[in-house]
Amino acid sequence: MRTRIAATAFALTLTAAAVTLAAPGHAHAATAPVVAGNGWKLNAPAITHIDTQPWTIAFHDTTSRTKLTPYLKNTAAELSADLGVKVTVTTKIVPIARGRCVTGHVISYRYMSKPNPAVPNQSFTGACGNTDHAADGAYVYINSDYWLKTRNFSEPVRMNVIWHETGHAIGLSHPVTCPRDKNGLQPLMCADTYRDLRTRRYSTFERTAFKQLVANRTAAPLPLAVGAR
Numbered sequence: 148m149r150t151r152i153a154a155t156a157f158a159l160t161l162t163a164a165a166v167t168l169a170a171p172g173h174a175h176a177a178t179a180p181v182v183a184g185n186g187w188k189l190n191a192p193a194i195t196h197i198d199t200q201p202w203t204i205a206f207h208d209t210t211s212r213t214k215l216t217p218y219l220k221n222t223a224a225e226l227s228a229d230l231g232v233k234v235t236v237t238t239k240i241v242p243i244a245r246g247r248c249v250t251g252h253v254i255s256y257r258y259m260s261k262p263n264p265a266v267p268n269q270s271f272t273g274a275c276g277n278t279d280h281a282a283d284g285a286y287v288y289i290n291s292d293y294w295l296k297t298r299n300f301s302e303p304v305r306m307n308v309i310w311h312e313t314g315h316a317i318g319l320s321h322p323v324t325c326p327r328d329k330n331g332l333q334p335l336m337c338a339d340t341y342r343d344l345r346t347r348r349y350s351t352f353e354r355t356a357f358k359q360l361v362a363n364r365t366a367a368p369l370p371l372a373v374g375a376r
């Protein structure tokens with residue numbers, strides 16, 4: 148079951164469909180990538196896979212860095228293990244703006260109150276794929292209101308939001324259905340999943356999606372530039 152507050156938080160998160168980049172029409176793709184399954188979905192066609200390049204986590208400003216670094220060290224470690232791609236939390240400042248792609252395998256986070264004033268409870272992510280349809284970068288806005296005592300968010304729910312938005316950042320969407328796995332957990336891309344403070348928070352559903360992001364490297368459509376060969 149979702150808590151009321153968590154359900155609200157997740158219902159109001161956004162995927163980045165509006166700002167993803169897609170290259171049209173690949174006539175020469177050998178095999179179509181697999182982009183959805185039971186309890187998971189990729190942000191295709193903009194993002195169908197993750198390549199082997201390492202990733203960097205950066206921050207919009209020093210406040211964001213101070214607040215979010217302790218969480219993101221765990222997120223980065225979990226992603227590195229699950230994807231087999233190095234994800235490093237740096238001290239770099241990379242200013243972000245909603246609707247403007249972050250590229251170069253960088254995810255930059257901003258911690259701020261009501262990042263979308265029209266929907267004050269929202270946190271959101273904009274993820275961009277490159278012309279090969281590989282995940283290439285993202286901006287992530289984490290709503291600092293979740294830390295207000297008056298909002299009564301639990302720490303596990305805050306962690307779930309950070310991990311959930313980071314799932315979007317590397318190419319995951321919300322699944323069509325939200326089943327439970329053997330452990331009774333629903334996808335983290337659906338709802339809050341863990342209630343305790345464990346440092347690894349992705350469910351078996353996200354881990355399946357991560358495996359497919361890697362497997363799709365060879366199945367992904369060829370870039371347009373290769374079509375002339």
Ligand SMILES: [Zn+2]
Nearest residue numbers: 160161162321
């Ligand atoms: Zn979401």
